[in-house]
Amino acid sequence: MRILYPFLIFLGLTFLILPTAVPVIKTSAEFSMFNPRWDGCSEFAKLLAENGKIIPVMYPYNSAKLSELDGVLVVIGPNVEFSRFEADEVRIFLENGGTLFIADDFGTANTLLDMLGVKVRFSNQPLRDLFYSKRSEFPVVVRIEDLELAAGVERITLNVPSVIVGSEGEAFSSKVSVVGKSMRSYPVLAELKYGKGRIIMLSDPSLLMNDMFDENRQFIENLIRYIGANTYYFDDAHHSDFNPYSLTTVFIHRELNREKAFQVFLIVAGLAIMIESGFTSKVIRVLRGLFSKRDESLLENLPEWVDLKLLERIIDEIKTGSKLGDVYGRKRVFGGPEKRG
Numbered sequence: 001m002r003i004l005y006p007f008l009i010f011l012g013l014t015f016l017i018l019p020t021a022v023p024v025i026k027t028s029a030e031f032s033m034f035n036p037r038w039d040g041c042s043e044f045a046k047l048l049a050e051n052g053k054i055i056p057v058m059y060p061y062n063s064a065k066l067s068e069l070d071g072v073l074v075v076i077g078p079n080v081e082f083s084r085f086e087a088d089e090v091r092i093f094l095e096n097g098g099t100l101f102i103a104d105d106f107g108t109a110n111t112l113l114d115m116l117g118v119k120v121r122f123s124n125q126p127l128r129d130l131f132y133s134k135r136s137e138f139p140v141v142v143r144i145e146d147l148e149l150a151a152g153v154e155r156i157t158l159n160v161p162s163v164i165v166g167s168e169g170e171a172f173s174s175k176v177s178v179v180g181k182s183m184r185s186y187p188v189l190a191e192l193k194y195g196k197g198r199i200i201m202l203s204d205p206s207l208l209m210n211d212m213f214d215e216n217r218q219f220i221e222n223l224i225r226y227i228g229a230n231t232y233y234f235d236d237a238h239h240s241d242f243n244p245y246s247l248t249t250v251f252i253h254r255e256l257n258r259e260k261a262f263q264v265f266l267i268v269a270g271l272a273i274m275i276e277s278g279f280t281s282k283v284i285r286v287l288r289g290l291f292s293k294r295d296e297s298l299l300e301n302l303p304e305w306v307d308l309k310l311l312e313r314i315i316d317e318i319k320t321g322s323k324l325g326d327v328y329g330r331k332r333v334f335g336g337p338e339k340r341g
Contacts, residue, residue, distance in 0.1 A: 029242040031077035031205055033234045038211040041076055045234060047220065048074070052230045058237050060086055067092035071231030072099040077205035078108045078238035087115035095195030101227055103205040105162040108238075113199075120167040120192060122203055127161045127186060129177040141188055143172040144219075148226050149189070153219045156188075159212055161204035164190045200227060 027034045033045035033056060048054045057064050057073075066073065066089040073093065082090075090112065094100060102109050107124045129139035137160050144150035149170055156171065163179055169187020177186060192199040202208075202223075207216055236242050 027236075027242055029236070029239040031209070032236050032239055032242055034236070036210070038209065040210050041208050043210045043213040044076075044208045044220065047224060048232045048234070051224050052232055054232045054234055057233050057235045058242070060237060061089040061093075062086055064089075064233075064237075066090065066233070067096070069093065069231075069233060070096070070098060071233060072101055072227055072229040073233045073235065075100070075102040075104075075109065075235045075238065076208055078102075078104060078235070080238040080240050081108070082112040082115065082238070084115060087112055091116055091195075094197035094199070097196040099198050099200065099227060099229060100194075101200045101202070103202040103208060105160070105204055105206070107162075116194070116199075118192065118194070118199065120190065120201065121165045122201070123162045123165050123179055123186075125162070125180050127158070127163050127173055127177055127179055127188070127203075129174055131174050131176075133157050139173060139177065141171055141173055143174070143185070144170065145172070146170045146226065149219065149222045151218075151222055153222065156207065156219050157212065157215050158188065158204045159206035159209070161188060161206070163188055164201055164203050167192065167201075 026036065027040075028037065029035055030039045031041050033041050033054070036042045045054060052071075057066075060083065061067075062083075062085040066086075073090065090100060094116075102112075104110075104122050106126075107122050110121050113121065127139055128136060131142075132139045139158050139161065141156040141158065142154070144153060144156070163173065163186035165186075167187060167190040169190040171189040172185045172187055175185045176183060179186060188203045190201045192201070206212060208220065213220065
């Protein structure tokens with residue numbers, strides 16, 4: 001019996017350090033939180049998860065009942081049109097105090113903004129600037145008006161961005177940037193009030209890609225603090241090529257928690273003391289005595305017409321599992337008196 005105690009301790013410690021299995025979905029969809037490749041947003045999703053709870057949205061907003069939720073709806077690089085039903089869900093979500101963070105470049109999100117009655121738009125033309133990194137397709141932004149967004153950021157590197165039309169902004173391109181034939185400074189990040197909520201627009205979803213993440217990490221960290229929320233709903237429903245191609249399992253190894261290990265020792269030690277001292281046997285005997293007394297009290301309260309000797313014999317035979325006699329057979333006890341010819 002005593003060899004059982006070390007075994008119980010070993011079993012408890014094993015559960016404390018047993019690896020945790022975590023299922024992982026992967027996809028090749030551009031801008032998806034499940035895409036770990038260069039064109040995915042898995043690194044951005046991890047950073048969101050470090051600052052709050054992140055929940056993927058893989059169904060239309062009306063199916064996901066977005067209007068009943070609270071937090072931030074994150075929409076990055078959508079290429080599937082939004083329905084009127086979804087727009088109604090987003091409108092109620094915003095009016096109740098939710099936040100819509102939408103990063104787009106050449107206009108798919110404009111259909112949603114139009115149904116919401118918002119006049120601000122993403123331009124359908126690319127931004128060109130004399131200030132860029134590597135190539136002209138990578139213009140840089142150094143003018144950040146909001147101090148929280150600008151903290152520790154020397155510049156933001158964009159990747160074939162668009163601009164925001166019809167609004168003031170929080171971050172701007174240079175004064176020599178060009179969209180179409182017009183040269184001036186354009187907002188690339190803007191915030192709009194909507195009901196009790198707000199809409200935050202970023203005109204370059206590529207900025208949040210894994211490939212651009214390290215270069216813009218400080219700004220992205222500031223952006224998440226600027227958005228500010230405990231729950232993020234990450235939209236993968238509006239990525240047309242969202243196709244989970246594998247479900248893998250990651251094992252996370254845990255270190256031994258000393259406090260919990262000590263608790264295991266205490267539990268096993270207490271169990272050993274109870275068993276070895278005979279305390280558990282005493283408890284069992286007391287319980288048996290209580291139940292036996294209960295049985296006796298039941299027999300004492302029976303009506304006078306009940307044959308106690310017959311009843312005791314029936315109970316005794318049932319307990320021992322043996323067959324009753326010819327007169328008191330099971331068929332007669334449970335099925336009623338037999339008919340005689």
